[in-house]
Amino acid sequence: MPKIELETKIKPYNRYSREGKSIMLRYFIWTIGCQMNKAESQQIAGYLDSLGHQAATSFSNADLVILNTCVVRQSAENKVIGTLGLLKGLKNKYPHLQIFVTGCLVDSDTQELKRRFPHVDLLFKPGDFQELIAWEQKQGISIEQKLLRGVYNNTHGAPSPCAYIPIIQGCDNFCSYCIVPYRRGREVSRPLGEIVCEVEELIEQGIREVTLLGQNVDSYGHDLPGHPDLADLLNELSNIDGLARIRFLTNHPKDMSLKLIDTIASLDKVCEHLELPVQAGDDGILKAMRRGYTVERYRELVHAIRRKIPQISLSTDIIVGFPGETEEQFEHSLSVLREIRFDVVHVAAYSPRPRTIAWREYQDDIPSDVKKERLHKIEGLQAAVASEINSQLQGRQVEVLVEGKKKGKWFGRTRSNKLVFFEDAGNWLGQSARIQIEKTSPWSLRGEVKK
Numbered sequence: 546m547p548k549i550e551l552e553t554k555i556k557p558y559n560r561y562s563r564e565g566k567s568i569m570l571r572y573f574i575w576t577i578g579c580q581m582n583k584a585e586s587q588q589i590a591g592y593l594d595s596l597g598h599q600a601a602t603s604f605s606n607a608d609l610v611i612l613n614t615c616v617v618r619q620s621a622e623n624k625v626i627g628t629l630g631l632l633k634g635l636k637n638k639y640p641h642l643q644i645f646v647t648g649c650l651v652d653s654d655t656q657e658l659k660r661r662f663p664h665v666d667l668l669f670k671p672g673d674f675q676e677l678i679a680w681e682q683k684q685g686i687s688i689e690q691k692l693l694r695g696v697y698n699n700t701h702g703a704p705s706p707c708a709y710i711p712i713i714q715g716c717d718n719f720c721s722y723c724i725v726p727y728r729r730g731r732e733v734s735r736p737l738g739e740i741v742c743e744v745e746e747l748i749e750q751g752i753r754e755v756t757l758l759g760q761n762v763d764s765y766g767h768d769l770p771g772h773p774d775l776a777d778l779l780n781e782l783s784n785i786d787g788l789a790r791i792r793f794l795t796n797h798p799k800d801m802s803l804k805l806i807d808t809i810a811s812l813d814k815v816c817e818h819l820e821l822p823v824q825a826g827d828d829g830i831l832k833a834m835r836r837g838y839t840v841e842r843y844r845e846l847v848h849a850i851r852r853k854i855p856q857i858s859l860s861t862d863i864i865v866g867f868p869g870e871t872e873e874q875f876e877h878s879l880s881v882l883r884e885i886r887f888d889v890v891h892v893a894a895y896s897p898r899p900r901t902i903a904w905r906e907y908q909d910d911i912p913s914d915v916k917k918e919r920l921h922k923i924e925g926l927q928a929a930v931a932s933e934i935n936s937q938l939q940g941r942q943v944e945v946l947v948e949g950k951k952k953g954k955w956f957g958r959t960r961s962n963k964l965v966f967f968e969d970a971g972n973w974l975g976q977s978a979r980i981q982i983e984k985t986s987p988w989s990l991r992g993e994v995k996k
């Protein structure tokens with residue numbers, strides 16, 4: 546997360562002292578949350594860039610700040626509220642500073658948000674760029690409607706060869722703990738042809754890898770004429786020259802089809818990596834979560850995937866401390882992780898979210914120290930599992946698509962989504978590098994270029 550600097554000598558640039566002609570704005574986008582938020586921030590940045598505005602490096606030298614928010618857990622919401630408080634101070638000092646808020650904080654009751662945060666100038670729902678375009682129009686600057694089609698999903702800021710592309714907005718599932726359907730609304734798929742056009746444009750901009758995004762990518766297309774599905778989309782995208790890799794997330798275990806598994810296995814460009822959230826390893830908890838599958842169904846699905854795609858790497862999400870979760874039920878989650886041996890596990894402590902089914906129907910009865918202890922147990926177990934899995938790559942050669950440089954080291958990912966670092970004097974940005982792995986850890990790999 547970018548550091549907030551309120552104490553600054555740089556006075557924000559005052560666009561509103563202009564006379565007649567439109568002057569560039571310096572904008573700063575602050576993003577927390579999921580890949581969907583990151584993709585939407587990239588779209589907004591691309592749109593503002595296309596209008597001639599310029600990215601600022603922090604809040605303090607921006608004259609437009611856009612907060613792209615997440616409220617999936619209380620801790621994320623607290624960060625958003627804290628940041629809004631800090632921005633209030635900045636706006637008191639520099640009244641011309643404009644503050645926009647989007648993301649999952651913005652629900653249908655914008656009046657209440659306006660009352661709580663009167664220093665915010667514009668609120669718009671996640672992915673609902675009409676409001677932003679209307680604001681731009683009021684500034685008297687020519688606009689293009691392309692943002693609505695998502696074609697501004699560019700490489701803004703960091704010239705990475707990878708782009709995120711939302712393919713389906715919203716979610717119809719209503720898992721009992723989850724606020725997303727209340728904030729992002731029902732599922733709406735983007736037409737297949739539109740996504741193909743966007744990817745073709747991105748290839749021209751130098752993109753080589755795309756990640757297709759949706760809360761449940763397995764639902765893609767059910768609301769479109771002819772009902773194309775994700776497998777159909779992957780087949781179309783695979784035909785695009787210049788596109789090297791395709792990824793997608795998130796799959797839903799109740800919806801993932803055998804057709805999709807066969808398609809992944811048959812298409813060279815589709816990477817061997819899946820994000821398949823299990824959420825719990827106990828049938829009683831899964832039922833209370835309204836996930837729509839049992840542990841056995843999940844296990845069978847993983848077996849089917851591994852049979853067809855033996856080299857697949859799997860990531861999962863898990864929630865600990867769901868209401869009523871007993872020690873025994875928590876042990877069931879641990880044993881599923883031991884049995885399946887995921888490459889990556891994202892673990893979260895249950896956080897009651899207003900209006901959700903679990904919030905209405907269950908008491909948040911697991912004390913926070915117990916939640917923390919369970920969370921640490923999962924993290925400890927997973928560190929050991931991932932350490933073993935990754936150590937098998939020691940001495941092997943892997944293909945890495947290089948995304949950038951951090952602290953003097955090039956970094957990129959393998960097809961199986963392993964993060965790899967290496968040092969080399971050449972310019973590897975956007976290139977495929979063959980790396981001999983020399984050191985492994987649970988979280989990343991290090992190696993040397995094989996030329």
Ligand code: SAM
Pocket residue numbers: 579617618722723724725759760761795796797822824862863864893894895896897898
């Ligand atoms: N659509 C995906 C799925 O089906 O799992 C996940 C989307 S959700 C926004 C991202 C992750 O946040 C979930 O996988 C879950 O583990 C976590 N999460 C969502 N609501 C939560 C809550 N109330 N408390 C704790 N974690 C939560």
Ligand code: SF4
Pocket residue numbers: 716717718719720723724725726760761797
């Ligand atoms: Fe939330 Fe469930 Fe939809 Fe995922 S599938 S976004 S967890 S409601």
